[in-house]
Amino acid sequence: MSFDRSVTTLIRPDIQALGAYHVPDAGAMIKLDAMENPYPLPGPLQKQWAAVLAEPAVNRYPDPRAPEVKKGLRAVMSIPDEFDILLGNGSDELIQMMCLAIAGPGRVVMAPEPGFVMYANLARITGLDYHGVALGGDFSLDLPAMLDALGKHKPALLFLAQPNNPTGNLFAPDQVRALVEHAPGLVVIDEAYTPFCDSDYLGLAREFEHVLIMRTFSKVGLAGLRLGFLIGRPAWLAEFDKVRLPYNINVLTQAGAAFALEHFGDFRAQAARIRNDRASLTQALQALARLEVFPSEANFVLVRTLKADARRVCAELAQRGILIKCLDGAHPLLRGCLRITVGTPEENTRCVAALREIL
Numbered sequence: 400m401s402f403d404r405s406v407t408t409l410i411r412p413d414i415q416a417l418g419a420y421h422v423p424d425a426g427a428m429i430k431l432d433a434m435e436n437p438y439p440l441p442g443p444l445q446k447q448w449a450a451v452l453a454e455p456a457v458n459r460y461p462d463p464r465a466p467e468v469k470k471g472l473r474a475v476m477s478i479p480d481e482f483d484i485l486l487g488n489g490s491d492e493l494i495q496m497m498c499l500a501i502a503g504p505g506r507v508v509m510a511p512e513p514g515f516v517m518y519a520n521l522a523r524i525t526g527l528d529y530h531g532v533a534l535g536g537d538f539s540l541d542l543p544a545m546l547d548a549l550g551k552h553k554p555a556l557l558f559l560a561q562p563n564n565p566t567g568n569l570f571a572p573d574q575v576r577a578l579v580e581h582a583p584g585l586v587v588i589d590e591a592y593t594p595f596c597d598s599d600y601l602g603l604a605r606e607f608e609h610v611l612i613m614r615t616f617s618k619v620g621l622a623g624l625r626l627g628f629l630i631g632r633p634a635w636l637a638e639f640d641k642v643r644l645p646y647n648i649n650v651l652t653q654a655g656a657a658f659a660l661e662h663f664g665d666f667r668a669q670a671a672r673i674r675n676d677r678a679s680l681t682q683a684l685q686a687l688a689r690l691e692v693f694p695s696e697a698n699f700v701l702v703r704t705l706k707a708d709a710r711r712v713c714a715e716l717a718q719r720g721i722l723i724k725c726l727d728g729a730h731p732l733l734r735g736c737l738r739i740t741v742g743t744p745e746e747n748t749r750c751v752a753a754l755r756e757i758l
């Protein structure tokens with residue numbers, strides 16, 4: 400018998416059409432492309448950290464319930480008892496779990512655009528239809544368009560990132576509420592960037608059973624741990640838990656996260672510092688000619704080059720050893736746009752100085 404075992408026959412055509420998630424090699428560059436916290440683990444914690452990570456029995460599988468991590472999260476984030484917590488290998492994995500659990504013929508995932516790319520990617524990979532609704536020109540929600548799309552497409556899942564990536568803004572709370580009231584399915588409020596602002600939608604999740612809150616350790620200084628968490632009613636989380644791989648949070652991540660939660664004040668202090676540095680960076684960028692700067696509530700700032708070609712600016716920054724994210728071409732509303740993660744004050748100063756030369 401002969402078989403056609405070619406890649407083109409066996410791999411789903413829609414997967415073949417996708418590009419793999421590209422992560423540029425930063426080497427020794429100043430890394431301002433991925434919304435990481437630029438500060439290492441606070442000095443006094445570094446020694447203890449090494450001791451904590453030496454403890455877990457790596458010959459054993461992790462406890463899939465990760466009780467210490469969940470206990471710490473509950474205490475530090477004041478998560479009420481009515482909610483359960485589901486952990487993911489980064490919030491990316493939680494998005495994947497939710498998509499897997501709801502996927503089926505005709506099922507739709509929806510999000511405003513430009514938004515976090517993994518909503519669309521993971522929806523498509525898991526066989527769902529994805530429908531993006533353009534934001535307004537000022538990156539606020541286009542409420543009539545969103546309400547219209549909710550009625551037409553009846554999404555089983557609606558993602559709202561607050562603050563939004565890559566635009567950095569918060570949507571009007573009354574508009575978020577209106578979407579929650581009219582959504583025919585689940586609404587996930589992705590709070591990846593709340594450590595850098597005063598927004599918090601836990602209250603809305605208490606009011607509406609179909610609202611889930613997703614957060615991550617990635618932006619507060621622990622991107623390398625890979626830990627995201629979903630907060631919501633036990634009935635929902637119990638279903639998502641069924642598609643979770645049994646040991647998705649490894650022993651070192653669990654030990655590291657439980658330790659970090661005991662010292663969470665230090666991470667919050669770093670986030671507060673980044674928030675201050677964001678204000679200085681925003682001001683310095685605003686002082687540059689030929690640059691439109693969008694106000695941000697996150698740990699990055701979106702800018703638009705008014706005369707220069709954004710891709711050339713990005714390439715010239717890279718030549719000067721500074722890596723940022725070029726978003727030109729990612730969405731019509733992002734024409735000429737660049738996203739700059741807030742780094743240390745010295746990194747920010749170097750980035751602004753380089754931009755002054757280039758623009």
Ligand SMILES: Cc1ncc(COP(=O)(O)O)c(C=O)c1O
Pocket residue numbers: 433434488489490491492515560563564589591614615616617622626627
């Ligand atoms: C809005 C938003 N949600 C989720 C994530 C993913 O975070 P994690 O590192 O927890 O997978 C990101 C990462 O950039 C993001 O911007």
